[in-house]
Amino acid sequence: MVHEPRSSNTPVPPRGEGLLRSLVAEQYRAGFISAARIQALTAERGLTRAHIEGVIDFYSFLHLEDVGRFRILFSDNIIERMQGNRALAEHLCRRLGSPLGEVRADGRVSIDYTSCIGMSDQGPSLLVNGHAIPSLDVETLDRIASRVEANTPLTEWPQEWFEIPLNIRKKGLLLANEHGDGDAVNALLSSSPTAILAKLEGAGLRGRGGAGFATAAKWRLCRDAPVTQPNQRVVICNADEGEPGTFKDRVLLQGYAERLFDGMTLCAGVIGADRGIVYLRGEYRYLLAPLQASLERRRRAGLLGRRIGGRAGFDFEIEIELGAGAYICGEESSLIESLEGKRGNPRNRPPFPVTRGYLGRPTVINNVATFIAAAMIAAREEGWFRGEGTEQSSGSKLLSIAGDCDHPGVYEYPFGTPIDQILEACGARQTQAVQIAGAAGHLLPPAQFDRTIAFEDVATGGSFMIFNESRDLLEVVRNFADFFAHESCGFCTPCRVGTTLIQQNLTKIGDGRGSRWDLETLRRIGALMRNTSQCGLGATAPSAMFDLLDHFEVVDKRLHSDEFEPAFDLDAALQEARQATGRDDPGAHL
Ligand SMILES: Cc1cc2nc3c(=O)[nH]c(=O)nc-3n(C[C@H](O)[C@H](O)[C@H](O)COP(=O)(O)O)c2cc1C
Ligand code: SF4
Incomplete structure (x- = not known):
């Protein structure tokens, strides 16, 4: 494990751009990143070995040691646990004689868990060498095991295993309406950037990534930010969807990518950008080829590249960069750090990306769904989008x-x-x-x-x-706490320590050793995290825990006592000594 000193707003390392791409490519080519490859990268890029190893250490899909010819990762969030992923993973480990979390002695296979892979609607699911297989059962796993034992290349596995249905149950404003490949670009060419901004503002479009920042305001701030050369701004699509239980961006990328690219190109034309990047989460690597094919079609149609729509100076290209298994890289400033070839630690703000983003250039970052909505608004009559939703949340x-x-x-x-x-529409009953x-x-x-x-x-x-009435909500929230303890980037103390303390206290209560003191501790730590964490991850990590304490009785019912209970079980820790001395009399217990 390598630890390099952490600092926020670290300068762009020389030739750090594209480093993650090189590392991901090497990981999938060789199964790990060798010392020789790191040495070559230091020479090629003028980066230190400590820098490159620090980056590898940050991302859970990058490894310094070989992870085997077949790398199998079971998606592990609370929903997939409810669907039985743990029993299935254990079954496959037994079937292949491959201990969980280790590489099998012959180097053929390794099996482990990973955070949610965006397949909760069709779990249990896994990734094998970056390709998703949904709707797992014992029979499929047995057939997977046979292919692994026979060393059958993935390309010769039954391709229907890898088919992922869109699974759209209800279409509304965006999904039920048609949109031609270049409709938004044509709308821009036949009007003006200021007219498009006015349209987005009139529509009241707010970002779909969570925070809900007004899209027109973001684009305008970026357009107004000074640049040294024309069109030096950047458009980034945040396709890092890593929130456990979320998969709508996966569906949009699978079924509606043309609209996304139309929206990004619209944004480029409005703000004056020549460069677009889709930051695609590593878990969606299997979408890379279809997305690139879609980009290629747009190039051929004159909707990307030089002189888009025949207009001189409207030059814009989109590339796709893969993440490598770090939830925090969905936070916009971490995402930029990651693209610049660094660990994905969030930046101090200001400056915000709209004035100083990727490589120091003014940058718009929007969610997949935001770009799609912007494209469709631009191509339609005023009032179309406002016709649905509420005053503050249109569409x-x-x-x-x-x-x-x-x-x-x-x-x-x-x-x-x-x-x-x-809840009624999706067939939920006895919902707790x-x-x-x-x-x-x-x-x-x-x-x-x-x-x-x-x-x-x-x-x-x-x-x-x-979650219906059969579910243990304490276990649900403890699962979220595990997630945050794992995903905290560790940059600031309230989050790094707080996420672990919350995890430990909830585990203690779940194990029947909790007291009222622990509730006070949980509240104190949660409040500290909310108020002092560097970024949104630490600030929001305690939310479900507070809700559990405030609105449900489950925790109270599980408390062992009102008195202080130590976190450390001294009597249990003495068990080994009792066994060694052959004693189990009352005097050998506390
Ligand atoms: C920990 C964390 C994770 C995030 N993950 C995502 C994500 O996966 N996708 C996303 O669009 N926004 C994510 N965001 C929000 C982004 O920082 C940013 O606000 C968003 O991409 C802006 O796009 P929008 O204006 O279209 O919503 C995350 C924020 C935090 C704090
Ligand atoms: S709040 Fe957590 S994720 Fe955000 S910077 Fe601090 S340690 Fe990193």
Whole structure:
């Protein structure tokens, strides 16, 4: 393990750009990144070995040692646990004689867990060498094991295993309406950037990535930011969707990529950008080839490249960069750090990306769904988008619905739709709680199911996880705590230490050793994290825990006592000594 000193807003390393791409390519080519390859990269790029090893250390999909010819990663979030992923992973480990988390002695295979891979509507699921296989059962795993034992290349595995249905259950404003490949670009060419900005502003479009910042305002700030050369600005699509339980961006990238690219090109024309990047989460690597084919079609159609639509000076290209398994890189400044070839630690702000973003250039970063909505608004009459939703949340919201319901999948609802209406539509019964906006969001009890999906009420990036009365909500929230303890980038102390303390305290209560003191500790740590964390991850990590304490009785019922209970079980720790001395009499216990 390598630790390099961490600092925020570190300068762009010489030739750091594209480093992650080189490392990901090498990881998939060789199964690891060798000392020789690191040496070559230091020479090629003028980077130190410590820098490159520090980057490798940061991303969970990059390794300094070989992870085997077949790298199998079971998706592990609370929904996939409910779907039985753990028993299936154990089955495959047994079947292949490959201990979990280790490379099999012959180097053929390794099996492990990874955070949510965006497949909660069709889990349990896994990634094998970056390719997703959904809807797993024992039979499929046995057939996978046979192929691994026979050393059959992935290209010769049954291709239907890798087919991932879109699973759209309800289409609304965006998904039910047609959009031609260049409709937004043509709308721009036949009007003007200021007219498009006015249209987006009139539509009241707000970012779909979670925070809900006004899109027209973001684009305008970037357009107004000074540059030294024309069109030096950058458009980035945040396709790093890593919130547990979320998968709507995967569906949009699979089925609606043309609209996304149309929206990014529109943005480029409005703000004056010549460069576009889609930051695609490593878990969606299997979408790379179809997305690149789609970009190639646009180039051939004159919708990308030089003189777009025949207009001199409208030059714009889009490239796709893969992430490598770090949830924090969905945070916009971490994403930029990652693209610049660094560890994905969030930056201090200001400056914000709109004035100083990728490589110091003014940069717009938007979610996949935001670019699609912008493209469709630009191509339509005024008022179209405002016709749905609420005053503060116009338009519709794509929800990734999963958990205890008959019909998981993607649903598009107008903003302002009540939660109980959504629960009924997806076939949820005896619902004990709904977790909205992923692990960082809120755990709502039935008394709040009359609330609505809207920025001014229950805001969400799209995740909607349902738990019926059979579920242990303490275990649900403990699972979220595990996630944050794992995904905290470690840059600031409140989050690095706080996420681990919350995880430990919830585990202690779950194990039947909790007391009222622990509740106080949880609240104190949670408040500290909310107020002092460097970025949104630390600030929102305690949200579900607070909801659990405030709206449910499960924790109170599990408390062992009102008195202080040490976290450390001294009596249990003495067991080894008792065994060694052959004593088990009362005097050998505390
Ligand atoms: C920990 C963390 C993870 C995030 N992950 C994502 C993500 O996966 N996708 C996304 O669009 N925004 C994500 N965001 C929000 C981005 O920082 C940013 O606000 C967003 O991409 C802006 O796009 P929008 O205006 O279209 O919403 C995340 C924020 C935080 C704090
Ligand atoms: S809040 Fe957490 S994720 Fe964000 S900078 Fe601090 S340690 Fe990193």
